[in-house]
Amino acid sequence: xxxxxxxxxxxxxxxxxxxxxxxxxxxxxxxxxxxxxxxxxxxxxxxxxxxxxxxxxxxxxxxxxxxxxxxxxxxxxxxxxxxxxxxxxxxxxxxxxxxxxxxxxxxxxxxxxxxxxxxxxxxxxxxxxxxxxxxxxxxxxxxxxxxxxxxxxxxxxxxxxxxxxxxxxxxxxxxxxxxxxxxxxxxxxxxxxxxxxxxxxxxxxxxxxxxxxxxxxxxxxxxxxxxxxxxxxxxxxxxxxxxxxxxxxxxxxxxxxxxxxxxxxxxxxxxxxxx
Numbered sequence: 001x002x003x004x005x006x007x008x009x010x011x012x013x014x015x016x017x018x019x020x021x022x023x024x025x026x027x028x029x030x031x032x033x034x035x036x037x038x039x040x041x042x043x044x045x046x047x048x049x050x051x052x053x054x055x056x057x058x059x060x061x062x063x064x065x066x067x068x069x070x071x072x073x074x075x076x077x078x079x080x081x082x083x084x085x086x087x088x089x090x091x092x093x094x095x096x097x098x099x100x101x102x103x104x105x106x107x108x109x110x111x112x113x114x115x116x117x118x119x120x121x122x123x124x125x126x127x128x129x130x131x132x133x134x135x136x137x138x139x140x141x142x143x144x145x146x147x148x149x150x151x152x153x154x155x156x157x158x159x160x161x162x163x164x165x166x167x168x169x170x171x172x173x174x175x176x177x178x179x180x181x182x183x184x185x186x187x188x189x190x191x192x193x194x195x196x197x198x199x200x201x202x203x204x205x206x207x208x209x210x211x212x213x214x215x216x217x218x219x220x221x222x223x224x225x226x227x228x229x230x231x232x233x234x235x236x237x238x239x240x241x242x243x244x245x246x247x248x249x250x251x252x253x254x255x256x257x258x259x260x261x262x263x264x265x266x267x268x269x270x271x272x273x274x275x
Contacts, residue, residue, distance in 0.1 A: 051078030085230030127212035134216035
């Protein structure tokens with residue numbers, strides 16, 4: 001159990017600035033609001049400096065705690081943000097509150113709107129067949145000035161074929177986007193991002209899981225109030241119980257208890273007068 005005092009360090013550089021880092025179970029998370037995250041990405045675009053944002057939720061934190069390989073993947077991100085209210089709750093409980101949730105499923109909408117204003121073209125990579133195209137049409141309907149320069153849905157098992165990474169790289173070079181949304185699920189999308197990041201250092205990559213389906217209207221996101229209450233996972237579980245039962249019920253709920261208990265222990269260690 002982590003019992004050290006809550007740590008916050010304002011020394012990690014992001015572009016021309018630095019950001020505070022809040023450690024939840026040891027994972028350093030940028031203390032940024034969604035708009036600040038957008039600003040940092042677009043700052044990098046304007047300076048022709050690429051990167052990638054890891055949108056960490058409770059399940060990613062769970063895997064990060066238990067796997068050196070996952071720690072290496074997440075550690076390669078230029079920025080980690082809290083895509084999950086449990087991480088925000090834990091940070092507040094331990095006394096170093098993150099300002100808000102920054103969800104990949106929100107960024108694909110808000111960052112795309114800002115990218116339209118900044119004239120930064122985007123590319124949609126992944127999703128189910130046809131979903132990226134449908135999401136692109138919806139984004140264009142909402143933001144007519146947005147430039148969607150391409151979509152690509154690799155087949156199942158593409159990660160085992162090195163030629164596919166070459167093909168994806170070629171497609172991105174030809175399309176010349178500035179921001180690439182990658183919707184393949186964790187950790188497949190992050191592993192692909194790391195491979196592409198080395199080859200295309202000027203691009204920004206945003207992993208976004210099932211978000212193409214949300215934007216395209218294949219699945220409806222939870223109502224805003226449910227999202228604010230941190231119950232979006234329950235909304236998804238009700239819709240897809242067979243697929244998500246193991247992740248949310250068998251793994252997620254027990255791990256949430258340990259995260260919150262660890263955060264409380266951090267708070268009490270830092271302020272023994274509260275115990």
